Amino acid sequence: MTSHWVERDVQVRALPVESDVLDRIIVGDSAPIRQLKRMIAAVAVSDAAVLTRGQTGVGKELVAEAVHRLSGRTGPLIAVNCAAIPADLLESELFGHEKGAFTGADRARVGRIEQANGGTLFLDEIGDMPPALQAKLLRVLESRRIQRLGGGSEQMVDFRLVCATHRDLTQAVEQGSFRADLFFRISVFPLTVPPLSERTADIPLILARMISDRLVENPALDAPHFDPAAIRALSAHAWPGNVRELKNVLMRAFVMFPGRMITSRQVRDNLLGMQMPDMDSDGADCMPEPPTPTASGLPDPSRFHEALTRLTDLDLRGYIRDIEVALIEAALDKRQGNVAQAAEALRLRRTTLIEKMKKFGIRRGLPV
Structure with missing residues (x-):
């Protein structure tokens, strides 16, 4: 079971970009940053899900950019801030919708997950995602299929997942506000961005x-x-x-x-x-x-x-x-x-x- 999962979800590809791209994205040469860059370079060439942790303002989005640029994926980097979008709109934002799916849906719309096909999906502040959406995201990660709101068919999607949070998700799992199964799915390779004070x-x-x-x-x-x-x-x-x-x-x-x-x-x-x-x-x-x-x-x-x-x-x-x-x-x-x-x-x-x-x-x- 484990070896099959690794073969399917953590494929390794050659590094196709110039070696100094990481230094241009993440600025710094201190020991904590050198360690972070080594970790990014190691995981970027695989398909392992990355969970970026750190205080507000440390630059977690730069880690997502670096992972994407070093991954060799040709698709786009699509970023979604789960805390900035109202809960009742986040589902449509992520999954898209067909025309007439709900009041005001006068045309079909491609969701962010679909847009990330062939590239990287960056879910910032995933700790703020509502529980109902956590279940739907987990199903997408397990099946690699997505269905738009109001749609009757599913389609395959291929994306690299990078998540970020300033919350303690381990504590959130213990408190029941974050799904344990989703947590283990998104935190295959956790990275911690050091605060500026360090x-x-x-x-x-x-x-x-x-x-x-x-x-x-x-x-x-x-x-x-x-x-x-x-x-x-x-x-x-x-x-x-x-x-x-x-x-x-x-x-x-x-x-x-x-x-x-x-x-x-x-x-x-x-x-x-x-x-x-x-x-x-x-x-x-x-x-x-x-x-x-x-x-x-x-x-x-x-x-x-x-x-x-x-x-x-x-x-x-x-x-x-x-x-x-x-x-x-x-x-x-x-x-x-x-x-x-x-x-x-x-x-x-x-x-x-x-x-x-x-x-x-x-x-x-x-x-x-």
Whole structure:
């Protein structure tokens, strides 16, 4: 029974696309993202159903796109958000209908499942699918046949299924709101997209891609720039909205700081804190930037005294955090990523340094 199922449903085909397509779709080179890309590359060339899990805003739809592009299927990628369509319309959206099937059905309509024939069907937020539709979807997955609403005949369909959810479907199965048999059908190969807070090292690459895409859409825009301290401030943020929130922050940067270099204070106060910047400021009243990992020495305290005479206020905690991050990164660079030696150089306990590194999103030297 098992071998027959594998032979029918998990056929493997050669990879027909260029090898860098995955890097273009999913941006990042952190350890969690490299692991995710390896998993995608492994499963894409099969027909196994994929269940993508992750928080809202992490980019689960990009996993579906990557799986489809790497699969070699010639049909389209058809996406349906099960949470965005009212329950009474979702059945017609998925299965289609014949003319006269219900009031207002003045013509026949091809459903999304039928449209995905030869390609990939992506069901986003499948955890929100009503129980009655779960049963109908299960039958389609088992029989590979579909019948439109109001229709009298069935037709064969061939599609790759990728689902996504931010819900805990295991818990939903236990509570009875999601069918156990459907859960096991759609979760042959589960993938988890890490939250942005676990891959802050990817923020510069993600920002660069977002800026590039934005300029392609509108070449007349003047792109903002982020200095190293600003990147560290972004990395220290919790990112509850994940990559979607980062995109919003970048859009604010285009509005507030077109063509300007953004500092850590502007990240915290303006982009994250939503205070309007002083557009007349030329930056002369800013604190000197914390030392970078390549700096040859610490700044003289008099520089801070001079800067403070021109400031009306100061985010002391944020500024000291930037200094800590810079010195930790410098110590790790000098000790080739050896955490124990870096801790000794900073006169910290190794466990204390590790706690600070996790707090600031510094992954170098830590186990993957």
